[in-house]
Amino acid sequence: MLPVLLPFATLVPSPLGIVALSIVFIVVAIAVLRLHAFFALMLAAALVSLLAAARVPGADFSKAIEAVMTEFGNTAGKIGFAIALAAVIGVSLMESGAADKIVRRMIAILGEGRAALAMCLCGFVLAAPVFADTVFMLMLPLARSLARRTGKDYVLYVCAMGAGVVVTNGIVPPAPGPLFVADKLGINLGTAIVVGVLLGILPALGGLAIARWVNRKLPVPPRLLEGESAEVLALQAARPESELPSFWLSFAPVALPLLLIALAATVDVSLKHASAETRASFPAWLAQAIQFLGNKNVALFLGAIIAVAVHVRQRKIAGAKFGSLLGRPLELAGVMILIVSAGGAFGASIQNAGVGEQVRSLAGGHALNNVLLAWAVTALIRGAQGSATVATIAGVGIMASIAGKEGYGVHPIYIFLAIGFGSKCLLWMNDAGFWIVSRMSGLTQGEMLRSWSVVISLISVLGLIEVLIVSSIWPQLPF
16 A cells, blocks of 8 residues: 555655654654553654655665664663663662661751751662652652651652652663663763763752742641551651661662762773873773673672562562562563663654754754753653653654764763753643652642642753753863
8 A cells, every 4th residue: 555655755744844743643642542652652653764764766664664673672672671670679679678778867867857858869869770650659658757747848858859859860870761862872871870960969959949949838738648547657657677678788789780880981981091001001801890890781780689689688588489579670661661662763763764964954054052952852742741751762862863973062961961851841740750749749739730840840941051051161071
């Protein structure tokens, strides 16, 4: 049937029109038809690939579909195992009580008077290996317990936790979105982690300050959820420390992989810019060992071993039941791997459609502010359909297609950050996380829009401003 349609090839939109059509399709499929993000992205990838092929006389449409499937497999092969390992670490931290231990220790160190800062820091730390929705489920009961104990600042605790979570979830691997964007832009994972952490601190703290302002404007008492009693909440908060693992064992599954990956990136950059004498004097076996241990798959595997070992020890699980521990995290990871891999296929289809050439032609030689463009494109897609992951995937696909031989005019790390911050803007009722927080916090839709949505969206804007300033001062970096 497709060859019959070839005479109508002149009716096929331009590359930019194809991308616009595909984004409209994704928004309608997810927001209106409630289609799963995996199928929405795969169908959009096929749509872009077929329409692009229709613009070429004599195109083989079956090859266009095969190209989509090939890129789907390539993306899964690059980051699928890392996402699975991050899920194992995250679920093990939750179920062993290790995540609870990290939160309690932070609050104990900083004091109850700085509990909001502790909640922000804990969200910032835990959101890298633990999926954002899971962190919300862990920390929201703690926020309610804190507010009941202090008798105030409930909105502050909820939004402070969210400020830490959304920043890390957007710009620090191995969270799935940043992991995908770093791979797509060819950014060293260690570099992405270090820069993401450093440039995530100010927006997170800015979000904490905004949360304090919102809390003063919207004083809300902690509310019991349906079927919950104050006694049960008190028992959860009073869980004895003896039932939790030690702090360092709890923290190791998070810290070790990030440190190993960052160390490998640091050594790699240092040796590249060192003198010939320094490179020659650095033991080759040591460099190889650091690069091996700093490989994302190896580093996360080591973190997963520690996390599972802590889980087994805390729950006193017999050897025969050990394998069952991996079932739930792999089920969670499987869905994310499918979505991210479908996003890889969609991004590749956009690149092959020739969008970059058309954008550069329309620019007429004028320089584009690609940092602002990356943020705006991602933010608009996020606001339209709700999913931060889908917005991230679509945003990086569009930006990767725009980069020509000249690149982005700035280091790709700034595009990485702009996409991450853009994916957190325009957060409202079409976002699944919005409803998770609302239902688990007891905040009404109106209260969520006046607190949670305001704090998270302003963090996105603060992140953009920071990236624009830093990229204007240091547009190119030596790594």
